[in-house]
Structures are given as structure tokens and as C-alpha cells.
Amino acid sequence: MSDNVLSVIPTDPRWQPDEAAADRAATLLTRLAPEDDAGLDTEIDVEWYDAVMPVDCGEYLERIGCPRCGAAVSSVWYGDLLEAHGDDGFVSLDVEVPCCGAATSLDALEYDRPCGFASFEIALWNPDREALDDGELDDLGKALGHPVRQILARI
Structure with a gap:
């Protein structure tokens, strides 16, 4: 449930x-x-x-967009990133997005929800x-x- x-x-x-x-x-x-x-x-x-x-x-998330190029960011990449940080959390939210290689922040990604x-x-x-x-x-x-x-x- x-x-x-x-x-x-x-x-x-x-x-x-x-x-x-x-x-x-x-x-x-x-x-x-x-x-x-x-x-x-x-x-x-x-x-x-x-x-x-x-x-x-959670289940409401269907798409993540890149704030630089507008392409969809891989949900697998995002899920792997969250899993890698697990219970330890993030020291920095800085990332390089896989779509265009741009440096951005996780909180700057364009989440559909x-x-x-x-x-x-x-x-x-x-x-x-x-x-x-x-x-x-x-x-x-x-x-x-x-x-x-x-x-x-x-x-």
C-alpha cells in the first residue's frame, strides 16, 4: 500500500x-x-x-529536465545519485548533468513535480x-x- x-x-x-x-x-x-x-x-x-x-x-516524479539544455535528465542517473548518498546525504548539491555535461545544482534541476x-x-x-x-x-x-x-x- x-x-x-x-x-x-x-x-x-x-x-x-x-x-x-x-x-x-x-x-x-x-x-x-x-x-x-x-x-x-x-x-x-x-x-x-x-x-x-x-x-x-516519489511516484509522482515523471520527468527531470536540465536547466541548461532542456533535455530530460536520466531517471536512472538521478536514482543512482540519490542511492549513492543514501543515509549520508549531500555535502554539496553541485553536479554535472549527463545530458550536456553542464555544471549545475541538484536543486536547480527542473522537476515536473x-x-x-x-x-x-x-x-x-x-x-x-x-x-x-x-x-x-x-x-x-x-x-x-x-x-x-x-x-x-x-x-
Whole structure:
């Protein structure tokens, strides 16, 4: 069975909040996620990572484009890169794309559905809602103390 995950991450992949700010944002995000049809609360995970970790859209990802030449970036190349970094994460997001050999950054690739990289993440597992709206994202950013973005995943 697949899971849906709504992740909120800082716009800066290396930025991390203090615990009080993370608690404020997690509390607000919990309030924004209604109980599911069975009356159960959505599970929430708050994670600080030692390195920058990928936060992708899972099964929703169909195409990655090169920001330099516009060609499709091989999903095999991308998957191998993520697998090679595994639990260790990324020290640098700099890469050379296989299509044209251009130097770029993983967070500059053109994902057909939002993907990101972060050293802090708040994840809602199987929320009974769709994406957060701009106002909700602004409120979460204020609670956290840094602008945020969201990643919707199916894994």
C-alpha cells in the first residue's frame, strides 16, 4: 500500500530552526491537517538531518529536465545519485548533468513535480488534505522563522 506524504522544508537546504520554532511549526501543521475519515490523527515526523537530504515526490516524479539544455535528465542517473548518498546525504548539491555535461545544482534541476533538498523537514503522513495554500505556507514560515516550501509525495 502506498503512502501520501506532505513535507514542509525550508527554502534554504542548509537552514535549520531551533527546537522551539520547529515545535511551533509542527503544532500549526498538525492543526492544518484534519482527522482522517476514521477519526485518526495524521502522523507527523519532525527531522533534523546532519547533511542535506533529498525530499522528493516519489511516484509522482515523471520527468527531470536540465536547466541548461532542456533535455530530460536520466531517471536512472538521478536514482543512482540519490542511492549513492543514501543515509549520508549531500555535502554539496553541485553536479554535472549527463545530458550536456553542464555544471549545475541538484536543486536547480527542473522537476515536473516539486522536489527539494533539506537538512530539516516536517512530514505529514497520509494527511486527509491536498496541498497547503500560499497563506498556510506563509504562516508556517513565520512560525518556523524561515520561508518554506512543500513537497507532496506518493511512496
